[in-house]
Amino acid sequence: MMRKKTLKLVVTFHTTADAMAMEKACKTQNAPGRLIPVPRQISAGCGLAWCAELSEREQLQEILRAVGVEEQAMHECMV
Amino acid sequence: MIYFDNAATTLPKPREVIEAVAQAMCSMGNAGRGAHTATLGASRIIYDTREKLAHFFGAESPKQIAFTSNSTEALNTALKGILNPGNHVVTTVLEHNSVLRPLYELEKTGVELTFVGCDEKGMVRYEEIGEAIRENTRAIVCTHASNLTGNLLDIRRIGELARAHGLLFIVDASQTAGVFPIDVRDMKIDILCFTGHKGLMGPQGTGGMYVREGLSVRPLKTGGSGVQTYSREHPKEMPTALEAGTLNGHGIAGLGAAVELLEAAGLDKIRAYEQELMRLFYEGVKEIPGVRVYGDFSQKERCAIVALNIGDYDSAEVSDELLVTYGIATRAGGHCAPLMHKALGTVEQGAVRFSFSWHNTKEEVETAVRAIRELAEN
Numbered sequence: 001m002m003r004k005k006t007l008k009l010v011v012t013f014h015t016t017a018d019a020m021a022m023e024k025a026c027k028t029q030n031a032p033g034r035l036i037p038v039p040r041q042i043s044a045g046c047g048l049a050w051c052a053e054l055s056e057r058e059q060l061q062e063i064l065r066a067v068g069v070e071e072q073a074m075h076e077c078m079v
Numbered sequence: 080m081i082y083f084d085n086a087a088t089t090l091p092k093p094r095e096v097i098e099a100v101a102q103a104m105c106s107m108g109n110a111g112r113g114a115h116t117a118t119l120g121a122s123r124i125i126y127d128t129r130e131k132l133a134h135f136f137g138a139e140s141p142k143q144i145a146f147t148s149n150s151t152e153a154l155n156t157a158l159k160g161i162l163n164p165g166n167h168v169v170t171t172v173l174e175h176n177s178v179l180r181p182l183y184e185l186e187k188t189g190v191e192l193t194f195v196g197c198d199e200k201g202m203v204r205y206e207e208i209g210e211a212i213r214e215n216t217r218a219i220v221c222t223h224a225s226n227l228t229g230n231l232l233d234i235r236r237i238g239e240l241a242r243a244h245g246l247l248f249i250v251d252a253s254q255t256a257g258v259f260p261i262d263v264r265d266m267k268i269d270i271l272c273f274t275g276h277k278g279l280m281g282p283q284g285t286g287g288m289y290v291r292e293g294l295s296v297r298p299l300k301t302g303g304s305g306v307q308t309y310s311r312e313h314p315k316e317m318p319t320a321l322e323a324g325t326l327n328g329h330g331i332a333g334l335g336a337a338v339e340l341l342e343a344a345g346l347d348k349i350r351a352y353e354q355e356l357m358r359l360f361y362e363g364v365k366e367i368p369g370v371r372v373y374g375d376f377s378q379k380e381r382c383a384i385v386a387l388n389i390g391d392y393d394s395a396e397v398s399d400e401l402l403v404t405y406g407i408a409t410r411a412g413g414h415c416a417p418l419m420h421k422a423l424g425t426v427e428q429g430a431v432r433f434s435f436s437w438h439n440t441k442e443e444v445e446t447a448v449r450a451i452r453e454l455a456e457n
Contacts (some may be wrong), residue, residue: 002454003404038392
């Protein structure tokens, strides 16, 4: 049985390099979350997304700004 | 981690390959740049690998093998180096983006494309290849096996058709080099593009292309060659014609060790084991309610790949669940083969791809079958 989904914050990126920069920055700043394959409900195809709790939104936005990573979009979706 | 993503890259690399790379990093100079001990040592190792690959693929001579950084570079070189505006090229819906995207680029310059379709199991319709040939057809380009389904194409059959019509035949052997025997002359292949880090078990950043003797391919890049310094033009002689700049000597040393290892171990023996794992997995999952497997498993020989979906679940979600709950690494989503996904009706859902290698065990496969069975339960 697949595990129960919960509402999460999912950040998508233009490139894999941006996704990796995001992961590195989040790790450095102890911002919880992890990289996941981009969910179909956001975009069919391939690529990585950063998945975190909804409460992390502001911190993630700060990190994105600080490292100069341009996110494709920030979604709230069931993951 | 149980690693079932060997169609993306084989992991782990053999110890002999790792040692050859490490040794090269301790001793190699820049090949073809000077005549001191370190540079000559590098040139010898690279030439040795060239010789091994020429023998491995049945090339006329080692100089017909040019090194590239991967299949993508080889395919770009081949397609952009032989096709001209007004030429027509026949290809298939099984292709990877490394064939499709260069072709779409060329289409903008006036190259005409025909895509041959497939049946419901993703097998190419061979008869349509012949029907697609026109007066201005210059080449047939196709993959040796689908990276999504693992379906294997009869390359000899297509090669004979191409030769009979006086067409160039370019083969993308990304999924098959090092797995299936390839004899370029016997199979009537004019250009063979391969990567070093999949079936060949070599390091990433290695690959190459065989170009038939007498066939001239425009280079994708020009520059340092180690010879003819004062000429304004890059040398036209193979393999230098297609090798500008310092080669990945360290990686090529590892690739040479990999080819040697594969020949000693025997391709047939390795492939038989990988096929056994693939069949074991396929037989274990095909009847599970809700599981849909893609590809033609009536083929005696096919790549050790099984792509599937569970119900309507997002393939990315299933792949993530396999990793988080079971520690199983697979690839999900689209697999850089957009036309194949379209033909199979999996554009939105993608597919979860399991790909096996000689480092995997039957126990690992059984764990994966159990995982799929559990995930498919309501």
